[in-house]
Amino acid sequence: MSRFQVKKVAVLGAGVMGAQIAAHLVNVKVPVVLFDLPAKEGPKNGIVTKAVEGLKKLKPSPLGVADDAALIGQANYEEHLEQLRDCDLIIEAIAERMDWKLDLYKKIAPFVAPHAIVASNTSGLSITKLSEALPESIKPRFCGIHFFNPPRYMVLVELINTPTTSPEVLDQLEAFVTSGLGKGVVRAHDTPNFVANRVGIAGMLATMKEVENFGLSFDVVDDLTGKKLGRASSGTFRTADVVGLDTMAHVIKTLQDNLDENSDPFYASFGTPAVLKKLLELGNLGQKAKAGFYKKVGRDVLRFDLESEEYVPGGQKADEVYGRMLKKPAAERLRLLRNSEGAQGRFLWAILRNSFHYAAVHLATIADNARDVDQAMRWGFGMKQGPFELWQEAGWLDVAKMIQEDIDAGKALSKAPLPEWVFKGPVAEAGGVHTAQGSWSASAQKFIARRALPVYERQHFPEKLLGETSLPEFTTAGTTLHEDDAIRVWTLEGADRAPGTGVVIASIKTKMHAISPDVAEGLTLAVDLAEKDYEGMVIWSGDEPFSAGADLQAMLPAFMVAGVSAIEGAEAELQNTMLRIRYANVPVVAAVRGLALGGGCELAVHSARRVVHMESYIGLVEVGVGLVPGAGGLTYIARRAAENAATSTGKDILPFLTEGFTAAAMAKVGTSAIESRKLGYVLESDVIVPHKDELLYVAINEAKSLAKGGWRAPAKRLFPVAGRSGIATIKGSLVNMRDGGFISQHDFHIAGLIAEVVCGGDVDAGTLVSEEYLMTLERKAFCALIEHPKTQERILGMLSTGKPVRN
Template identity: 70%
Template sequence: MTRFNVKKVAVLGAGVMGAQIAAQLVNLKVPVVLFDLPAKNDPPTLPAVRGSLPPEGAGAALGRPGGGAGPKNGIVLNAIANLKKLKPSPIGVAADAELIEAANYDDDLKKLKGCDLIIEAIAERMDWKSDLYHKIAASVGKSAILASNTSGLSITELSQALPEQLRHRFCGIHFFNPPRYMHLVELIATPTTDAEVLDQLEAFVTSGLGKGVVRAKDTPNFIANRIGIGNLLLTMKEVERYGLTYDVVDDLTGKRLGRASSGTFRTADVVGLDTLGHVIKTQQDKLSAETDPFYAAFGTPADLAKLIELGNLGQKTKAGYFKKVGRDVLRFDAKSGSYVPAGAKANAVYGRMLQRPAAERLKLLRDSTGAEGQFLWAILRNGFHYAAVHLQSIAHTARDVDQAMRWGFGMKQGPFELWQEAGWLEVAKMVQADIDAGKAVCTAPLPDWVFKGPVAEAGGVHTDKGSWSPSTGAFEPRRTLPVYQRQIFPELLLGEGGPRSAEAGKTVFEDKAIRVWTLDDDVLIASLKTKMHVISPQVAEGFTQALDSAERDFQGLVIWHDDEPFSVGADLESMLPGYVAGGADLVGSMEQELQDMMLRVRYAQVPVVAAIRGMALGGGCELSVHCARRVAHLESYMGLVEVGVGLVPGGGGLTYIARRAAENAQASTGKDLLPFLTEGFTAAAMAKVGTSAIESRQLGWLQWSDVIVPHKDELLHVAVSEAKAMHQAGWRAPVKRLFPVAGRDGKATILGQLVNLRDGGFISAHDFHIASLIAGVVTGGDVDPGTLVSEEYLMTLERRAFTGLLGHPKTQARIMGMLATGKPLRN
């Protein structure tokens, strides 16, 4: 396969999806041109014989047909400006939105010639998309890939609007909303799409954009929406049957069921009820009772239709199935057409049932007599039934379905995984018995392959050989594209064969807190085993042993875990009892051991690389900044958050802030140290967390030499490669040296600003006290400005501030509150 070098991407359509796809490209430093109609009062310029209404993002973006007066790229510029206002943010750093190049179809089609990938993302109208293809066809580069971002239109039918020479480079690409955060991207070929084109695009989307790719067949709504929306409609029918309220349903169908925490109806509100209605209509229009035996259940639910009619479209209109009024959450009551108090919870007995092993859980639910238990069994049964009946028509393998539901709908397990875990044939018999008894929503029997042949013999659809494909009648292995060689431990499905990190490689040593191991005898890997990967005294000892071993026998050390988070910090649960038992001296000793370990990491005689995924907070952030290099997944969250538990960073984080300020000042022409210190102090005192690796770089937790990795499963490969490259380049540990601090003058300046915040009511007295202690450490304490100090000196100040706060009643209340609720207490 030739390398697909994506130098620039064009996105056509500056609506919700188009603009956010462009934002994700910018996040990953891919140059992008965003197109839409010219903003002017003249009629749209798409061919008059074909056109009807302008594509998504045209008039609507400026609030009037045709876009109104203003700059010709006003529609796109308006969409780019709106990116900065959205929550959750589609863009890592708001200022990067300006990197998106604005263009319009009248003046700028020549820019398409320089684009290697063109993603069309206008509204879901076959005629609009076809019109646009006629307009741009002559401007598409000779080797460019053209892809339509559609949630369910026929890709083959769309391809008919293209000239013959373009059809082999055309396919479907379905991003899920929001594109930055949703892992799934579906790729859909037409009969004329070149196989290499799909392989090239899959490699770029996987490694370049960090997504999980599933190849879907060209059927209505593809895989994830076909199964997901089908399940949603079947769930809504069961809600009506059992008379349950939206809040109870969401309580049952969220995390308790291994699905997205927003449950069923809150998820619908987030997606947008108009969007949901459109996807439902696609299934209604494109399917029939002949093509889908479940078709009778696909009517638009009456309450959904009513909400859409009222304009209550969910989160975007601040009212949908739920509405928030002040601090109160209300739910829509279809009978009265008004909103009533929400907050009802499911019976606790069903919560306990859902905690049982899969086989026992399903049997308990099926045998239960209460409405909630019967409802849960019904929606799970319907899900198994629907997925089995449609597997052959919509997907190549059962793997595609389970991955699509994991990545596109936030399920912990796909339907086939859960079925297999609970006992394949036992569950199949229960489902078929309900079908035969008329309890299911559809009379179609389960396919023959469910009960006999290879699947029945293997006990499920996922095996060491691969996942079941009804089309080929065999278990099909995963694709072996070169890009997947970068995923040493890919995300596996239950029952699927493949490498698992816990058993992989050669263990050098292991205890309850840490495993130190190697894949290739060149680089050592340290993986924490503690809950949330907290850094306990035992972990610190393990790191020290790992460093000794790495310096003696290896080229480098990588800190990596196969799950999130990287680390949420020091083990507070053991620290408070330590204070009670041994007082400040014992805790001070524990803190010094932690600090010594951090310095050991910094000055190790081999490069130490932190592979960061998820949260790196408190001590986790401190550990990462003391490493020689950081390799961070894009969606990493870094910061010193100790203020939230009434403490100051005590593992060298404040020392790092002071040292980096001195280094940055030395590299500049400025004489004053304080401006270089301010941002780091503020980040620590306000517990600021970088909400992406990009923002963490802005805050100083990552350096410009560090690597941001789009795909979570490539972290280990890149981190090990970095360690080897640093070793081969002759890497040497930094030399210990003294550095200047801002001294008492800098501290006085900071304290003056803190007084204003306290007296203005922006921070509490205890916040002021903690921030004052932080200021004292990062400025070097009671010394003259410019005094040269060592890291050990500043770490001593850290320890004193930390142990002093640990005995403070308000700090103890914050710690206990965090341990009890997981949320910071502001006292």
């Protein structure tokens, strides 16, 4: 069978989900055409045009850069159905109405290409019933595809087959969604609300019911059920507001309409909560309506009070004792909560018990195995652990006994007992559902391994669940070449590696992967090892962030003892490390995921190439702590400006310098790899990777490809700078900003120092300088600022509170 290629996608339906799915396709460079009904007035594509324009205003942005909205093709069903013939994938994402969807399928069927996959983005309608409207020729190529909102940021995509869906089609689509879109795929059974919403919405309903039982306020519940519980920081009710209360009500109705007491023993708890009913009556649909469970008035966040039907002051927090309980080891944590005398503790035990109970009772019908449930809850609801993982960590049989005791005592939401497999057989013997052999399938009554599709060979270290001990750990995998507290230098190459082949990997181990003097020393050592006996090097630290910057705390003791001279020495060493990486005799590839700020950004830009995860945040942010970039960041900006100017017919460098100066002086951060490309921190020659777990694979192959292509380090060149005239021009605009109250006097002082460095100091425009010369200017500016009282205020404020000080 030939390789399935997605050269073009059609998205049917320009509503909230359809438009944002189209936006994400544009982010990953997949050509897309967005369809909707013809407008009754004005241009026929008016509905789609309005939706595409709306994408530019949404926060968080569905687009990597707003300008890319122009790349979304626009079409309507009346004039443009012929365009479907060119599409390899058609995603239907219209409103959740079975009759509307079936009518649309009949309309598009004659125009579907003979190889194209057709998928319905629905949150709960029966995929099998939808397929019945399709011709026999399309049925094998039809399935469900459920994106979570917002599609750019939410990892989970559920794929749902029908009895007639070809297994090969599902494998092809899973490969594209994983590698092409960067998503985590869970295959769901065709049951109401599939996996994540079935468990997640049932959990939210159960939580709301327990809130009523224990008389807690929404803000206290959100404080308890957010990060403290290892879940999304928005907690329960803020999450509902973000999702939309009408959307939530629709998903609840799907449960109510398609289930009953016989098919779901928890059905009695699926009634629409009174507070949700009232908010829907009032039209308070959540964040999109600027009012839901919460409402922001000025700077105050108010919460809805059902009794008065008014918004009252919010901001209440949970008792600190429960925050401390939730930091305990899992087994101790659950026992403490269960035996707690306070309402908040008993509430927490109740919602956890309910989630364990529900997942166990329904595992056989909603999912192929327990791994799919836990991954769905991680990826779709932002949980640190799925219900089965936490249960297993806390002691499988001990927790099972506590749950069953509550069921027997009538404290649970349902009288349904835990399934027999919980207490007897392979799961009980293994101490949980996740093992080295695989995860438990209640329907097959055995442990099932992960799918071995070729796409997963690109993931050296896939995100693993507790108990999946057969999957490798990046901290111990491969062969260690050097390791200390700051860094691990290692390789994945086997013992049969030929000399001069293979790639060295440098993994920073410090907190937030901050760059300390020891890290700098380790990176230099890694380059030495790579040059001696390998063909390339990759800087990859296994998890987020790439690096949050230079380690200021590590520098402070030296500053206190030896003064600024110690700082200058450390900065010089850091700069030398950056130049060592830039001019290495093997290609050094930075594999960037998450934050690459300050020194992390400088480390990335001095590498030969960057392989960057789509959702990375890159920028020079030293201004926030009252400093200038001091490890070559400003030198990079000046050099890039000169290189870009050299391709122009004009001789003035300043226009090419302005954007880089502004980014550093205003601490601009690219909020996607695409935006970072516009800021100049990611280049056109760099690679943007949609899936975080493919980053290392792509980076290693990029390093090998550069080496095999005859890599040579760039020649050291002198380059022209803007000089004193450029400094004068930039400072003139800074005066206006200071006098207009847009920046403080200290901001003005810092920005002036940045201008002096990137323009090359007190020299004529066009003077040729070296990187070492500019780095000397950087060090002087950095050291002068670190002695400044205002900068010291900013540094101490950041270290103590984690928030920037404005002075």
